[in-house]
Amino acid sequence: MKYDVIIIGAGLVGLATAYESLKQNPALKVLILEKEGDVAKHQSGHNSGVIHSGIYYKPGSLKAKNCIEGYDSLINFSKEYGVKYDICGKIIVATSQDEVSLLENIYDRGIQNGLQNLEYLSRDEFKEIEPHCEGVRAIKVPQTGIIDYPGLANKIKELFIELGGEIVFSQEVTGITDRNDGITVETFKNEYLTEKLISCAGLYSDKITKMTNDKNDVIIIPFRGEYYELKDEKRYLVNNLIYPVPDPNFPFLGVHFTRMINGAVEAGPNAVLAFKKEGYNFSDFNFSELMNTLTWPGFRKIVAKYGKTGLGEVHRSLSKTAFTNALQKLLPEIQETDLVPGGSGVRAQACRRDGTLLDDFDIVRNGNVIHVRNAPSPAATSCLSIGKTISELV
Structure with a gap:
């Protein structure tokens, strides 16, 4: 079967793009290909669960525009379809x-x-x-809130399928070929044909982009963020969300406290280089992926610029005492014994050959192929707005 649109990736951006495409044109044949066994298995399901307000982002940027528009869409969607959220500030x-x-x-x-x-x-x-x-x-x-992002992803999946969309899981894309009769997308198991292709591949967006653009000048560098959780009897120390003033010399927000939608309180994250794109643990390792990072000219420039700060992040990763010391700047009462290991996530950070870290969302189009090359935070908050923007390009 030939599809009108194939979308690679069933994270929140891919799901929202597919859903918005069918909302705008119900006659389309839309297929999502996902390499995992379900939706939201990586960034969309491993984030801090925060609804971002848009306060940090450069005015006029895609981040600012889509976060502000996406915020309203997200709240309205959650109200209508019963996704758990709380605008707690x-x-x-x-x-x-x-x-x-x-x-x-x-x-x-x-x-x-x-x-x-x-x-x-x-x-x-x-x-x-x-x-x-x-x-x-x-x-x-x-305006800041908290939400059940995996629940959001599952609701969008449900609505997308109700509209006639298809999702095929365990389909890792291995090749893309532009032919006269359409675009062929190959996986380890099957081959699919489509008129238009959209990749929302998150941590593997660079790999997918290179399948259609050998001159792609951006790679994804994976940064792992690790969390601790407050013990149940210490949750009273944090009512809602407490953030530090971010270090202007480092492209992350710093360790903070977040009350989750399930009532737990997370502390973190740090930001350390992951040795594997889906490296949620310090011991996770993939030689070829790590070498791809280490040999990238831009990475060496990042090390030169952020090396000292990065070593501090690694120290906090390996030392619970150092992590606790960082948290005590905001919450002096916190002690090591108040913390238990929490989850972790891996942020897909796009980096150019010259060492520039892409700070904004980055969407490129080449004929009938659209690649979302960079969609870090606040992509989850912005997903419905991003999805609408991409679907309009289709």
Whole structure:
């Protein structure tokens, strides 16, 4: 059978793209190919479960635009279809006077991105929200929330199938060929023909892109984020979400506290190089994938720029004491004995040959092929908006 659209990847972006495509044109034959046995098995199911507000992102960027639009779509969808969520708000805390100017920059970005009811809080004011937190100033972001992203993925899958869409699991893509009669997509098991192809392959987006574009100048570098959880009897230390002011010299948000939709409280993540694209444990290793990272010219430039900070992240990965010390900047009462090992996730971070880390969503089109090359956080929050944008390109 020839399909109108084949989508590679059943994470939230791939699912939302397929769903939005059929919503806009129910007559389409749409197929999702997924190498795992179910949806949302990687980034979409291993994230912190946060609904992001859009406060951090450069005004006018795809991240800012899709996060703001995707936020409303996500809330409306969750209300309509019973996906569990809670708009609980968060605080971003400056732990020293040196961070206050950076906090002000974040506030300004939020205003430029159209966020309303942001509040500057004094120490006494933010301690009314999070009594056990410490710092000098904070921003209250009322739009931030928490959600069941695996539940969201399963609901989108259900609706997509109801609309006539198809999903085939355990189908790892091994080749793509553009022919006169369409685009052939090969897997280890089968061969499929389509008019248009969209890849939403997450950690393997670079590998899929290279199947149609040998000159692709971007690779995915996998960064593992590891979490601890607060013991049940210590959950009272965190009411909702507590974030630090991010280090402007490092492309991640820093360790923070997140109340999950199931009531658990996560602490983390750090950000360390994974030795395998789906390396959720320190011992996970894939020689060819690691060498692909280490020999990439851009990676060596990242090491030169972020090496010292990166070593600190590795130290926190290996030392629970060091991890706890980082958490104590926000929550001084936290002790090592309050923490138990939690989950982990791997962030797909796109890197150019010159060492530039792509900060924005990156979607490229070549004829009838569209590749989502970079979709880090807040892609989960933005998934319905991204899906609509891509489906309109189709």
